[in-house]
Amino acid sequence: MKKYVLDLKLLGVEQLREGYGLLRLTDAKAPLPEMSAGQFVEVRVDASAQTFLRRPISINRVDREHNELWLLVHAVGPGTRRLCELAPGSVVNVVLPLGQGFTLPKAAEARGADAPFSLLVGGGVGTAPLLCLGEELVALGHKPLFLLGGRSSSDLMQLDLFRELGEVLLTTEDGTAGERGFVTQHSVWASPSMRNCRFVYTCGPKPMMMAVARLCREQGMECEASLENMMACGLGACLCCVEDTVDGHVCVCKEGPVFDTRRLKWN
Numbered sequence: 285m286k287k288y289v290l291d292l293k294l295l296g297v298e299q300l301r302e303g304y305g306l307l308r309l310t311d312a313k314a315p316l317p318e319m320s321a322g323q324f325v326e327v328r329v330d331a332s333a334q335t336f337l338r339r340p341i342s343i344n345r346v347d348r349e350h351n352e353l354w355l356l357v358h359a360v361g362p363g364t365r366r367l368c369e370l371a372p373g374s375v376v377n378v379v380l381p382l383g384q385g386f387t388l389p390k391a392a393e394a395r396g397a398d399a400p401f402s403l404l405v406g407g408g409v410g411t412a413p414l415l416c417l418g419e420e421l422v423a424l425g426h427k428p429l430f431l432l433g434g435r436s437s438s439d440l441m442q443l444d445l446f447r448e449l450g451e452v453l454l455t456t457e458d459g460t461a462g463e464r465g466f467v468t469q470h471s472v473w474a475s476p477s478m479r480n481c482r483f484v485y486t487c488g489p490k491p492m493m494m495a496v497a498r499l500c501r502e503q504g505m506e507c508e509a510s511l512e513n514m515m516a517c518g519l520g521a522c523l524c525c526v527e528d529t530v531d532g533h534v535c536v537c538k539e540g541p542v543f544d545t546r547r548l549k550w551n
């Protein structure tokens with residue numbers, strides 16, 4: 285897929301909760317390029333000596349109707365903090381689309397209660413690419429079932445948008461929303477309806493993704509995970525993002541960030 289370096293205009297930053305900003309960007313001159321769920325953008329953070337390297341951020345949503353790209357940013361350090369503080373009208377330079385996204389199933393044939401579905405399991409800011417993926421699955425006629433987890437109900441973001449796309453199951457560690465516990469402890473995993481689950485996609489903290497991958501292996505389901513290894517160039521040149529796989533060490537930024545979990549040497 286062709287890559288672009290674009291100066292996008294920031295329409296605004298909505299604070300979804302303390303420390304989390306939703307950046308809405310647009311290209312005032314042309315339609316945004318093709319990009320797909322699971323791919324990411326490298327964002328240049330201007331006016332800071334500490335943030336010489338671009339920061340990788342997942343594609344949260346592409347709103348074609350309004351020509352908007354959404355990025356959900358967790359302010360954890362100087363780069364992401366600066367992005368969340370930008371004023372509307374700022375120019376944000378991005379390289380996109382980068383990496384390999386989620387594998388999409390063929391357009392759905394079966395409909396109704398027994399139709400196959402995909403389970404999309406996310407935690408923390410790892411829910412960001414699952415919104416885009418949910419939209420792509422719905423466009424193909426598939427039913428996404430979202431299983432989203434956080435420490436507390438205030439950690440769960442964009443729930444209204446997820447609910448427009450499909451059923452949303454929740455877990456929280458303190459029991460303030462959904463079932464108490466981790467996403468891997470949700471009762472859906474033991475439900476008879478899981479026999480219709482064709483595919484599991486996951487993004488979030490690595491221990492969570494590893495636990496999801498283990499469950500899928502035990503239940504004989506295919507699973508793809510989106511990794512968030514440290515990155516610098518985002519183009520496969522600096523080798524700082526390597527992951528050990530059954531095919532040897534690979535650059536997550538180029539061959540991933542999405543991988544079939546059977547390829548990953550996580551055990």
Ligand SMILES: Cc1cc2nc3c(=O)[nH]c(=O)nc-3n(C[C@H](O)[C@H](O)[C@H](O)COP(=O)(O)OP(=O)(O)OC[C@H]3O[C@@H](n4cnc5c(N)ncnc54)[C@H](O)[C@@H]3O)c2cc1C
Nearest residue numbers: 339340341342356357358361362363364412512513514541
């Ligand atoms: C493919 C990909 C997609 C990503 N998507 C998103 C997203 O949609 N939203 C979002 O908020 N963040 C996302 N991240 C993580 C984000 O890139 C980092 O949080 C960011 O680069 C930190 O930059 P900083 O200058 O704010 O902090 P730094 O000073 O660089 O780091 C601050 C802290 O964050 C940790 N950190 C740095 N980079 C990462 C990383 N890649 N993963 C986990 N922890 C990191 C550091 O260890 C340090 O403790 C993604 C990362 C990757 C690789």
Ligand code: FES
Nearest residue numbers: 516518520523537
């Ligand atoms: S970030 Fe440079 S090779 Fe992956």
